[in-house]
């Protein structure tokens with residue numbers, strides 16, 4: 001069911017739990033400036049949603065609001081029926097929301113294996129404990145994720161030895177190993193080669209079985225490869241929304257974004 005249909009059926013507010021994420025009336029003001037202004041959008045289960053828009057449109061701020069880094073001035077963010085605006089960042093992570101920032105933040109002095117292992121919920125303190133041994137389940141889980149992110153043959157390499165694209169994949173893997181129901185990625189292919197972008201599109205298309213992904217992106221070729229639906233932001237509001245063809249041919253979008 002799409003957002004419009006849900007709104008029609010339930011009337012005023014589409015608090016419909018069919019959606020993985022329902023953002024309604026979301027607003028944040030910084031000293032009176034509304035970076036996000038009465039924004040509503042809905043993300044389906046297993047959907048890849050791409051958010052595009054000019055610089056300063058509010059894209060990163062929307063992700064900051066969803067993950068709890070920034071507090072909303074008004075509005076609601078319902079995720080699997082739970083209200084995120086009232087939860088701390090840690091609670092939001094535990095509820096199943098993973099967020100990757102623009103620059104990779106892996107542990108440079110640890111191996112790929114160790115980076116993934118440390119990201120498994122609950123292993124951080126076990127790792128430090130005397131006599132900790134890796135059990136087979138951990139090894140299998142790390143190996144499975146490493147295969148997904150094209151790093152199966154890089155497990156013993158240190159983070160600082162990886163190429164930029166490999167670091168980006170490792171960070172996606174560090175989120176995937178936590179098995180989030182919603183994964184949010186801010187410009188994941190920035191600085192990647194064309195071949196790496198193609199592999200990343202393949203990776204994102206594979207991982208949406210059982211989870212949804214929100215991606216902020218400027219590279220329209222990449223957007224075409226992954227987007228189920230595109231939301232175009234401008235001045236903190238939705239300028240256009242729909243499939244890539246609809247959005248690309250929308251005169252308003254061409255005027256403020258694509259035509260530049």
Ligand SMILES: Nc1ncnc2c1ncn2[C@@H]1O[C@H](COP(=O)(O)OP(=O)(O)OP(=O)(O)O)[C@@H](O)[C@H]1O
Pocket residue numbers: 030035053054055056057058059060061062
């Ligand atoms: N903590 C903050 N305090 C004050 N203003 C902020 C804050 N965070 C964001 N803004 C402002 O809100 C607006 C939206 O910023 P945001 O980073 O969300 O845009 P964006 O669409 O992600 O842009 P870009 O494509 O350049 O990353 C900008 O004008 C920015 O300066």
